[in-house]
Amino acid sequence: MNTHDTHDRGRHVLGRRKFLSLAAASAGLVTIPLGRGALGQMKNEIVIGGTLSKSGRFQGITKPFGALAEAWAAQVNARGGIYLKDLGKALPIRVVIYDDQTSPPTALKFYERLAAVDKVDLFIGPFSSFLTNAALQASVTHNLPFFMVEASDSVLFETANRWRTTPLAPAQWEYKRHAEFYARKGGVKTFALLSRDNLHENQAMEGFGDWLKKAGFQIVYQNIVPKDIKDFSSVIFAIKQKNPDVVFIEALPPPMSIGFLKQARELGLNPKDMVVGHMPVPVIKAMGRSAENIVSSMYSFDGDTVDHKEYFALCKKAGFEPWQFSESGIRYVTYKRIEDALRRAGTLDPEAVRKAMWDTNLSMYGGELVVKHDQQGYGTLHPWPTQIKGGKHVSLWPLDKGVKVHEFKAGRW
């Protein structure tokens, strides 16, 4: 064996390693001062990514939200895109949406993909706290701003995460305006409250109870039922025994509302008024004429402001009316938050966008809604009361108009 050769080969290998190290270091030195800002100069679009439940149990509730996102992107781009001061130009937006199949692990998988493969500039959240809780992990892993949408469960805020905020107020605020409505309307004193055994629904019901008590109403029945309950007869008998003026049920997925209402109708539960927190089209359809005059809620209300017109036009473009998919109102507010945060940040630098997101102070709907975030990341949006009339949601807000429009259900099934 020729030791000289071996020595030479060793030197040669070492030389190559040194060369590669130097090359890498040089590339790093050149890139670091340029930073994300310089990479941003090369960008020709703003990529916003998220998932929606195109299949699985939420599919019926989120069905047109992909089209809504496309309509929003088309509208922003038709106006010339979003102006970013640092770049000195406006960039168009592009929305990338995957199907999370209403499955938290699938949602997280796609948020990872959005960051790693699609190179999104920011995340827009999936439907529900349930899916958001899993998806949020990607914001921490990739240091990207996460604009949550239909998510406000307290569990999302138990762990500090500076990359996320929600437009929604805590779940306890969900029916604050309903308590205000009944206080103004008068004619009822006692309430029975029922919620599906899920964190969000339970907190919303507890919050409603608190608002009602503050407004001087009496809670005569309050209970939680299991998620997969199908027979409500016993609960209905228990409620009937308390003879409340108003019965309220809080369940995000339609089956509980459908099951409860059908059986309430059969078993002669005839309170003066019936409030169903979430009353999407399937519930209205399943109940037919019996859905008339049930009080519910929407994330929008009657009005003629610029935001009203824009929101209604986007829904129309996406092929639905706002009342058909109530949560589209939260989506719209989120789109406006994103536009507002990007304009104020003036850059795609994630840290700057993140700061702008937290500093939101966005007045909408003629000042009826001012979107801000508290120190935890909660927002200020909570629903407005509606009533089903002619198979559609009709807004009971503004209050002065709402109390005139509203009719007590008074046992008319």
Added chain:
Amino acid sequence: MDATILAQLIINGVLLGGVYALAACGLSLIFGVSGVLNLAHGEFLMVSGFLVYVLYETLAWNPFLLVAIVTPVFFLAGYLFEKGLIKPLAGRKEHVRLASAVLVTLGAALILEDAADFASQGTQYEKSVDLFLPTLVIGNVYLPRLKLVMFALVLALIVGLYLFLKRTFLGLAVQSVTQNRRGALLNGVNTERINAIAFGIGTVLAAVAGGFEVINSYVAPNIGLPLTLKYLCIIVMGGLGSFLGVALGAIIIGLGESFVGFYQPAWGQTVAFLLLVLVLLIRPRGLFGK
């Protein structure tokens, strides 16, 4: 508790138990004849509910009529299910056959659930038919007419099944296979055919229950397995292979859910499992088990 509420809870429990009994009888029949715990039983129920819903949306006919129309399809489905998936396991050793049957039926359950999920894409996940019959009120007691009609139909079906098993040659053959498979074989009974027929009849009972489910509440792709578990509770509690036991077990669980749900709704769904444990502690073979 006043007498009206007591009466109301008892009536509700019995009516609820009646609907449970229907599908549970189907599962019990399949188990009694073939020795297979069909974990896809609840899925057949779910698919039947879906079919009734789709037909109702398309034709707008009376949903009870639609239930009657779809049931023969499910006899065929159950028959072919046995021929295609269960029969090939027959030649294996007993413990291997049982384990394989559990895996095969569980696999079929998951496939049916995913297929229903896929078929639901772009539409509402849960399906429900709006049918309301005015409630019968006697004094202060409410008797939901829809549930009464269902209960009457369930009773008619169970009585019909009983008469079929006791009075017809085919029914006696089914019973003989349940009691002693080898003995039946020695007496010339085509046990393979009886297995498939039992699967067909059991599946029809699940299909009828599915139709009632979509009329009374709703069906969704994921309701099958939890329902199968509840029916298993009922047939184990009643005693494997006993129709009377199944009927009694179903009524006990219905009453349990009714009373517990009145005081503590959160425990209403768990009561089936608690009652099962209680019955098995006192009578390990179930109420009417031999």
